[in-house]
Amino acid sequence: MKQKVWALVAVLGLGIAAGAQAADTIKIGLMAPMTGSWASEGQGMKKIVELLAEQQNAKGGVLGKQIEIVTEDDGGDPRTASLAAQRLTTKGVAAVVGTYGSAVTEASQNIYDEAGIPQVANGSTAIRLTEKGFKKFFRTAPRDDEQGRMAAQTIAKLGFKKIAILHDSSAYAKGLADEANALLKKSGANVVFFDALTPKENDYTAILTKLKGANPDVVLFTGYYPEAGLLLKQKKGMNWAVPFIGGDATNNVDLVKLAGKEAAAGYYFLSPPQPQDLDTADAKAFLADYQKKHNELPPSIWAVLAGDGFRAVAAGIAGAKSTDGEKVAAYLHKDLKNFSGLSGAISFDAKGDREGEVYRLYKVDGEGKFVLQK
Amino acid sequence: MEEFFQQLTNGLAVGGIYALIALGYTMVYGVLKLINFAHGDLFTYGAYLGLTLLTSLALTDRLGFAAGVLVLALMVMGLVAVLGAILERAAYRPLRQSPRLSAVVSALGASIFLQNTLMLIYGARFQVYPDNILPAATLNVFGLYLPLMRVLIVLASVLMMVALYLFIQKTKIGTAIRAAAIDQDAARLMGIDVNRVIMLVFLVGPALGGIAGLMVGLYYGQINFTMGWVYGMKAFTAAILGGIGNIPGAMVGGLLLGVVEALGAAYISIAWKDAIAFCVLILILIVRPTGLLGERVADKV
Numbered sequence: 001m002k003q004k005v006w007a008l009v010a011v012l013g014l015g016i017a018a019g020a021q022a023a024d025t026i027k028i029g030l031m032a033p034m035t036g037s038w039a040s041e042g043q044g045m046k047k048i049v050e051l052l053a054e055q056q057n058a059k060g061g062v063l064g065k066q067i068e069i070v071t072e073d074d075g076g077d078p079r080t081a082s083l084a085a086q087r088l089t090t091k092g093v094a095a096v097v098g099t100y101g102s103a104v105t106e107a108s109q110n111i112y113d114e115a116g117i118p119q120v121a122n123g124s125t126a127i128r129l130t131e132k133g134f135k136k137f138f139r140t141a142p143r144d145d146e147q148g149r150m151a152a153q154t155i156a157k158l159g160f161k162k163i164a165i166l167h168d169s170s171a172y173a174k175g176l177a178d179e180a181n182a183l184l185k186k187s188g189a190n191v192v193f194f195d196a197l198t199p200k201e202n203d204y205t206a207i208l209t210k211l212k213g214a215n216p217d218v219v220l221f222t223g224y225y226p227e228a229g230l231l232l233k234q235k236k237g238m239n240w241a242v243p244f245i246g247g248d249a250t251n252n253v254d255l256v257k258l259a260g261k262e263a264a265a266g267y268y269f270l271s272p273p274q275p276q277d278l279d280t281a282d283a284k285a286f287l288a289d290y291q292k293k294h295n296e297l298p299p300s301i302w303a304v305l306a307g308d309g310f311r312a313v314a315a316g317i318a319g320a321k322s323t324d325g326e327k328v329a330a331y332l333h334k335d336l337k338n339f340s341g342l343s344g345a346i347s348f349d350a351k352g353d354r355e356g357e358v359y360r361l362y363k364v365d366g367e368g369k370f371v372l373q374k
Numbered sequence: 375m376e377e378f379f380q381q382l383t384n385g386l387a388v389g390g391i392y393a394l395i396a397l398g399y400t401m402v403y404g405v406l407k408l409i410n411f412a413h414g415d416l417f418t419y420g421a422y423l424g425l426t427l428l429t430s431l432a433l434t435d436r437l438g439f440a441a442g443v444l445v446l447a448l449m450v451m452g453l454v455a456v457l458g459a460i461l462e463r464a465a466y467r468p469l470r471q472s473p474r475l476s477a478v479v480s481a482l483g484a485s486i487f488l489q490n491t492l493m494l495i496y497g498a499r500f501q502v503y504p505d506n507i508l509p510a511a512t513l514n515v516f517g518l519y520l521p522l523m524r525v526l527i528v529l530a531s532v533l534m535m536v537a538l539y540l541f542i543q544k545t546k547i548g549t550a551i552r553a554a555a556i557d558q559d560a561a562r563l564m565g566i567d568v569n570r571v572i573m574l575v576f577l578v579g580p581a582l583g584g585i586a587g588l589m590v591g592l593y594y595g596q597i598n599f600t601m602g603w604v605y606g607m608k609a610f611t612a613a614i615l616g617g618i619g620n621i622p623g624a625m626v627g628g629l630l631l632g633v634v635e636a637l638g639a640a641y642i643s644i645a646w647k648d649a650i651a652f653c654v655l656i657l658i659l660i661v662r663p664t665g666l667l668g669e670r671v672a673d674k675v
Contacts, residue, residue, distance in 0.1 A: 200601070206640060207644050
C-alpha cells in the first residue's frame with residue numbers, strides 16, 4: 001500500500017514537474033534549516049542560492065526560462081525534513097539543493113528519489129548517504145571517511161602520541177570520531193579517551209575535568225562550533241593548555257566570537273577551504289557581490305557548497321536540455337567534469353560523491369583569524 | 375579525590391542555575407497547577423535583554439563592575455517580570471476556567487511564539503557577551519579550580535532563593551500566595567485578591583528566570599534563542615525532583631540534579647550523563663512519588 005501511495009506521489013510529482021516545464025519558470029527547490037539550531041547555516045544557504053539564481057536570471061536563466069527558487073524549511077530535524085521534502089515534490093521542482101545535517105538529508109533521500117528529483121546535498125558528509133545506491137543523489141560536500149583520514153594523518157604529522165576523541169553523538173560527529181579512532185588505532189596510536197558530550201549545553205567543565213584526568217597530548221573534537229567554542233573557553237578558564245583539533249563543523253566565523261580570541265588561539269581544524277580562502281576568480285567575484293548585498297561574508301563554506309549545488313544543478317539542466325530528473329542526473333554523473341564551482345572544480349563519481357581532495361588544515365592565530373596551514 | 379571535589383563544584387554551579395529557573399516552574403505550579411512551558415523562554419529573554427542593555431547602556435563602564443552588574447540585574451529582572459505578567463494576562467488568564475490541558479497547550483504555543491520572536495529580532499546566530507566585563511580571577515582552593523565568578527553565581531543564586539523563601543514565609547503577601555496555593559476559593563473568601571496573587575507569582579518567577587538567563591550570559595558568554603529549551607527541561611526536572619509546588623524542593627532539586635549530572639559524567643559516562651540524571655529522577659519518584667520535599671503540602675506555593 002505504502003509503495004502505491006509513493007508511486008502516486010511520484011506520478012503526481014512528475015505530472016506537476018511536467019506542468020512546470022510548460023510554465024515560464026524552472027523551479028529549483030532549496031531545503032535548508034531556516035529555523036532551529038542550524039538556522040544561521042540555512043539562512044546563509046538561502047541568501048547564496050537566491051543571489052546566484054538572481055545572477056543567473058539576469059544572464060537569461062536556464063533553457064531560456066527564469067529560475068525560481070522554492071525554499072522549504074527542514075528545521076535541522078529529520079522529521080521536519082521529510083515533510084519539507086514531500087512539500088517540495090508536490091511543488092514541481094526540477095531538482096533540490098540541500099541540506100546541511102546528514103541525518104536530516106537522510107530522511108529526505110527516499111522521498112526525492114521516488115519522486116524522480118535529483119538532490120544535491122551541501123553539508124551532509126556521512127558516508128552512508130552515497131552508499132545506498134540512489135542514482136539521483138549527489139553532494140558537493142566531501143565524505144567523512146576522507147575527513148577521518150585527514151584527521152588521523154594530521155595528528156600523526158603533528159607528532160601527538162596520546163589522543164583523546166570527543167564527539168557529540170550526532171550521526172556526523174560519531175561517524176567521524178569512529179573513522180578517526182579506527183585509523184589511529186590501526187596506525188598504533190594510543191587513544192586514551194573516547195566519549196560523547198551532550199550538545200546545546202553551556203557548561204562542559206565536568207567533561208573537561210574528566211578529559212584532563214586522561215592526560216592526552218591532543219583532543220580531537222568532532223562536533224559542532226557552538227560546543228567547540230565553549231570547550232575552548234572553559235578549557236582556558238581551567239588553565240589547561242592541551243591543543244584541540246576539530247572537524248569541519250567547527251569551521252564557522254562565530255567560533256572565535258564564542259570562545260574569545262585568546263582561548264581560540266592555537267585551535268586546529270580540518271575543513272574544506274573557507275569562503276574567503278576560495279581563490280578562483282568566480283568565487284572572488286561572487287563573494288564581493290554577496291558582501292555588497294548582505295554586508296557580511298557567508299556564515300561558512302557549507303552555505304557556499306549549497307551555492308555550488310545550485311550551479312551544478314543549473315548546469316545539469318542546461319547540459320541535459322531538460323528538467324527531467326533522470327536526464328539531469330545522468331548528465332551530472334557522466335558529462336559534468338571539472339565544472340567551475342565556487343569551491344573549485346566539481347565532478348561527481350558514480351556514487352554521486354564529489355571527486356578530489358577537499359580538506360585543508362587550519363589554525364586559529366592570536367588575532368582570531370583562520371590561517372590555512374601548508 | 376581532588377577530581378571528585380572539582381566535579382562537585384562543577385555540578386553545584388550548574389545546579390544553582392537550574393534551581394533558580396526551577397523556582398519559576400514550581401511557584402506557578404503551586405498556585406495554578408500549570409506547567410508554564412514558556413518559562414524557559416523567559417529565561418532566554420533575560421539573557422538577551424541583559425546583552426542588549428549591557429552593550430547599549432555601557433553600564434559597567436559608567437558605574438564600575440559591581441554597581442553596573444547590579445543595576446543591570448535589576449533592570450533585567452524588572453523587564454522579564456513585566457514580560458511574565460503580560461504572558462499571564464495574554465496566554466493564561468483567558469483560560470483560567472478552561473480544562474488544564476488547554477492552558478498547557480497555550481503554554482507550549484507561548485513558548486514557540488517567544489522563541490521565534492527572539493529569532494526574528496536578534497537573528498539565528500549565537501550572540502556573545504563582551505568578554506572583558508567579568509573579573510577573570512580564579513581561586514585556587516586546595517588544588518581546586520574555582521573561578522571567582524562561579525562562586526559568585528552560586529552565592530547569588532542561594533541568596534535569591536533564601537530571600538524568596540523568607541518573602542513567602544514571613545511577609546503578608548507571601549502568606550496570601552501560600553493561601554491561594556492551598557485553596558483559591560477559600561483564599562478569595564478571606565478577602566485575598568487571587569488574580570493579583572497570580573499576577574505577582576508571574577512577576578517573581580520570571581524575574582528569577584530572567585536573572586538566571588543573565589547569569590548564564592555573563593558567565594558562559596554565548597547565548598542562543600533556543601537555549602531556554604534545554605535549561606527549561608532540566609529545571610522542570612529539578613522542580614519535580616524536589617517536589618513540584620515546593621520552594622525549598624526546587625532549590626534542593628536543582629542543586630542535586632546539577633551534582634548528579636557532573637558526578638555521573640565523571641564516574642560513569644559522559645554520553646550517558648542525562649540518562650543517569652533521569653534514572654535518579656525515576657528512582658526518587660518510585661520511592662517518593664511527591665518528590666524529595668513534596669509531602670509538606672501545606673507549605674507549598
